Amino acid sequence: MSTHNRNPSGKNQHAHDADFEDQLAVGLRRYHREAKTDNKEIAALLLADYKITTSASTVKRRRKALGLSGGGATVKKMAKADAVQLVLNKVDKDPAKRAGVRTIRATVAFEDGVILTRQVIETVNFAPTMIFNLACRQIVWEIMQDHDGDSFALREPTAKKVFRVAKFPIGINQRWAMDGHDKLYKIGFPVYAIVDDATGKILKASVVPSNRFGEIVCYRFLCLVEELGGMPIQTTTDCGSETTLLFGVVNTLRHQFHPEIDSVEVPPHVYLRSVHNISVERQWLRLRLDFGDNCVLTFNKGTEDLKYNSNDPDQYELCQWLWPRFIQTGLDDYAARRNIIKMRKQSDKPGPSAMSRNTAYSLPETWGGRQCLQPVDIDVIRQMKLDMGGDALIAFSTPQFAARAQLAYDALGIQKLEQGNIWDVFRDMLPLVFPGRVLRSRTFSVSWLVSP
Structure with missing residues (x-):
């Protein structure tokens, strides 16, 4: 018998693959921030998104090793004061008071990497308010029924109901719904x-100089086509005049790269009334409640507190560079949070339900869908973008000023631009971008009050 020990360390395991472990940890932490705790689902997502083949039991062990636990286990280990503070931190960032329990829970998981139970969040701030509002609504309804019941019939609530038919999606990227959001137009930054x-996954939400300019709308479409490597079978928009160029481009790309698809039976682009373009239209309320209202309040607060004077050319130019950056970060965060929230279960609904939009998009086979992205020549797309003017088309500042502002921004070492610090950053950047001046408070002339 040989006395040679071929395994002196005594480890009867596969060789350690550092790259695999690092990639696995990245994926697990991402899904933890999306509040996913089902090990089988996580294993399937790892295969779809990262091409990592692993079992549910391995996922369970790795999550435990990384300290990634679900809501129940987290709440048991966490002091109540810590949980309360996490929730209140998010509530403080919502001065418009638009965020509900689900939104706060998803935000805590996404930003802090901590999954809390709904019960914990409800006990902090929301349940009494929700019950009170429901009770008040019921009381008002009962009083109106008792004393003014005929008015309900006069208003004909059923006559105004929009007629809808069920959609039967065949897969992801079958159709892209596109639209502009004007609620931030009041401060000069449409979406x-x-x-x-x-x-229902938000593929891209962008702040643009104008969402009523055909070239910009078309350019944003081409940017997404380049990013994903293909175009959908069909696009839908409302009937705005800004979509006419998009109509021509989508039809041209279809005829050039996929003439086998019958354009009569399946039109490349379809115009819909806004009430029927619901996949994108339904995003606007949540965007306004979760981000837009607070954004407008923060912007107006800067004006009211004399931190910003739009009539000052220097301040206006810096604002046009800084605020789109802040809003785009907010839009990206909103889209990321929105895409990880689980949809309610609808057993009779064709298509995905009872899963997040990210899961439905990454694993279309789980709801009977497939990948419908139509490949195109990306070099052609890039040339089209250059012919339209390139990124200058969607820029708020000149390249020269943007470079100068970026140097000043980097010099401040800002970790993240938020609504709590944006006007402070604006104040500190102004003398760096425009040497020799500081942010001056506005002075209002009262000469017209003085008698000649």
Whole structure:
């Protein structure tokens, strides 16, 4: 018998793969921030998103090793004061008071990496308010029924109901719904978004100089086509005049790269009334409640507190560089949070339900869908973008000023631009971008009050 020991360390395991472990940890932490705790689902997502083949039991062990636990286990280990503080931190960032329990829970998981139970969040701030509001609504309804019941019939609530038919999606990227959001136009920063129709996933939400300019709308579409490597079978928009160029481009790309698809039976682009373009239209309320209202309040607060004077050319130019950066970060965070929230279960609904939009998009086979993205020549797309003017088309500042502002921003060492610090950053950047001046408070002339 040989006396040679071929395994002196005594480890009867596979060789340690550092790259695999690092990639696995990245994926697990991402899904933890998305509040996913089902090990089987996480294993499937790892295969779809990272091409990592692993079992549910391995996922369970790795999550435990990384300290990633679900809501129940987290609450048992966490002091109540810590949980309360996490929730209140998010409540403080919502001066418009638009965020509900689900939104706060998803935000805590996404930003802090801590999954809390709904019960914990409700006990902190929300349950009494929700019950009170429901009770008040019921009381008002009962009083109106008792004393003014005929008015309900006169208003004909059923006559105004929009007629709808069920959608039967065949897969992801079958149809992209596109639309602009004007609620931030009041502060000068409109939004344009593209949503996957089947899953409701926000593919891209962008702050743009104008969402009523055809070239900009078309350019945002081409940017997403380049990013994903293909185009959908069909796009839908409302009937705005800014979509006419998009109509022509989508039809041209379809005829050039996929002439086998019958354009009569399946039109490349379809115009819909806004009430029917619901995949993207339904995003606007949550965007306004979760981000837009607070954004407008913060902007107006800067004006009211004399931190910003739009009539000052220097301040205006810096604002046009800094605020789109802040809003785009907010839009990206909103889309990321929105895409991880689980949809309610609808047993009779064709398409995905009882899963997050990210899961539905990454694992279309779980709800009977498939990948419908139509490949195109990306070099052609890039050339089209250059011919339209390139990124200068969607820029708020000149390249020269943007470079100068970026140097000043980097010099301040800002970790993250938030609504709590944006006007402080603005104040500190102004003398760096425009040497020799500081932020001056506005002075108002009262000469017209003085008698000649």
